Amino acid sequence: MSAGAIRGARDWRSGARIDLDWEKGVVTRVREGEDAPALPAHPDAFDARGLVLAPGLVDLHVHLREPGTAAAAAGGFTSIACMPNTNPVIDRVEWVEWLLARAEKVAHCRVLPIAAVTIGQAGERLTEMHALAAAGAVAFSDDGRPVASAAVMRRALEYALDLGRPIVGHEEDPTLAHGGHMHEGAVATRLGIQGIPAEAESIMVRRDVELAALTGGRVHLAHLSCAASLEALRDAKRRDLRVTGEVCPHHFVLTDEAVGEYDTMAKMNPPLRPAADRDAVIAAIADGTVDCLATDHAPHTAAEKLQPFDAAPFGIVGLETALALTITHLVRPGHVTLERAIELWTEAPRRVFGLPEVALAAGSPADLTLFDPDEAWTVEPEAFRSKARNTPFAGHRLHGRVHRTVCAGRVTHDATALAGGALR
Numbered sequence: 001m002s003a004g005a006i007r008g009a010r011d012w013r014s015g016a017r018i019d020l021d022w023e024k025g026v027v028t029r030v031r032e033g034e035d036a037p038a039l040p041a042h043p044d045a046f047d048a049r050g051l052v053l054a055p056g057l058v059d060l061h062v063h064l065r066e067p068g069t070a071a072a073a074a075g076g077f078t079s080i081a082c083m084p085n086t087n088p089v090i091d092r093v094e095w096v097e098w099l100l101a102r103a104e105k106v107a108h109c110r111v112l113p114i115a116a117v118t119i120g121q122a123g124e125r126l127t128e129m130h131a132l133a134a135a136g137a138v139a140f141s142d143d144g145r146p147v148a149s150a151a152v153m154r155r156a157l158e159y160a161l162d163l164g165r166p167i168v169g170h171e172e173d174p175t176l177a178h179g180g181h182m183h184e185g186a187v188a189t190r191l192g193i194q195g196i197p198a199e200a201e202s203i204m205v206r207r208d209v210e211l212a213a214l215t216g217g218r219v220h221l222a223h224l225s226c227a228a229s230l231e232a233l234r235d236a237k238r239r240d241l242r243v244t245g246e247v248c249p250h251h252f253v254l255t256d257e258a259v260g261e262y263d264t265m266a267k268m269n270p271p272l273r274p275a276a277d278r279d280a281v282i283a284a285i286a287d288g289t290v291d292c293l294a295t296d297h298a299p300h301t302a303a304e305k306l307q308p309f310d311a312a313p314f315g316i317v318g319l320e321t322a323l324a325l326t327i328t329h330l331v332r333p334g335h336v337t338l339e340r341a342i343e344l345w346t347e348a349p350r351r352v353f354g355l356p357e358v359a360l361a362a363g364s365p366a367d368l369t370l371f372d373p374d375e376a377w378t379v380e381p382e383a384f385r386s387k388a389r390n391t392p393f394a395g396h397r398l399h400g401r402v403h404r405t406v407c408a409g410r411v412t413h414d415a416t417a418l419a420g421g422a423l424r
Helices: 070-074 093-106 129-135 150-159 186-191 199-215 227-238 249-253 275-286 322-331 338-345 347-353
Strands: 003-011 017-023 026-032 045-047 052-055 057-062 077-082 110-115 139-141 167-169 219-221 243-247 368-378 397-407 410-414
Touching: 003 368, 052 338, 057 322, 057 338, 057 347, 070 077, 070 397, 070 410, 077 368, 077 397, 093 110, 093 129, 110 129, 150 167, 150 199, 167 199, 199 219, 199 227, 199 243, 227 243, 227 275, 243 275, 243 347, 249 275, 249 322, 322 338, 322 368, 322 397, 338 347
Parallel strands: 003 045, 003 052, 057 077, 077 110, 110 139, 139 167, 167 219, 219 243
Antiparallel strands: 003 017, 017 026, 052 368, 368 397, 397 410
């Protein structure tokens, strides 16, 4: 649909009534407030009474198996940044160009390539960062693997200085994490599972903070999960270093107790931590230490996750539950306002990666999300738009449901249509 309209929504920031029209992928008219002059009638207007309208959500940390991104649209996302640990690794210009071309044909949202820091993610030779940035890479990361060598990380930060692109750190000391499958602690001991200590993350965070200080380069700390890492991020901000950080919903909702009796759906890296770390993540979100939220969405087949715990892969899907988990576990308990929660999924990630602004304003791209923050629903993985079902949140009762997503003026998700009209 090249043109469309929304009537009677609530602005995510002001709470006022907002009506909005778009044509050719761009917002053309906006009316906000009951007293403002009405917009002309529109034949394709969507009745959004009771729903909140926000700019499209942005996820800076997604692992794609194929850029068919219905799950992102169902979660309210209009832009996702794709990590490079694909097959083949996104370490050459032609792979960035292929990803962008493929996404243009089949994706339900904008796909922003993150290119590898090192060739083959081997941690040795740097990629051609200038050429990759020119081709469309929005950041650089070896995520899935750390850049283990401090010298290589230093060179990467120096090389990327004039590109306006961050290095996204997978913060893990491989010598400490090697062979581990969950957090090293009481639960792992009880289950007889080799653990990964929190220090495997926090030591590398401290290293990269100091390398940011040394080089003046931009470091974005991915999927932080423990109190010591978040304190290092606070320290970087006190020192006015070019360091930002993200956390994921599973780390502010769950603890390592979710592993239960070897539940591989609760196996991710970094692993779920004890309650003290989970609470530290929430506190860092509440006090503004955390710059944005991200999902670390990583789909796996049922067969992969049905293996014994030590053989099963790390990772969970997260795009379709992200907003509801945020509302249920951050907004409703009062840790953050709804406005701040939406900012952490919209304006904040755009600032972190220097992406173009999207707003509910004329001239802005028509990237929009309509959701009901109060609607309750139960997570049923078999109903996911993702082909993968690997979530630890099956059966959880959540609040906040995405009703409609619009990307570049095209309706990419319509919950009413999917439900046969039952939702509205």
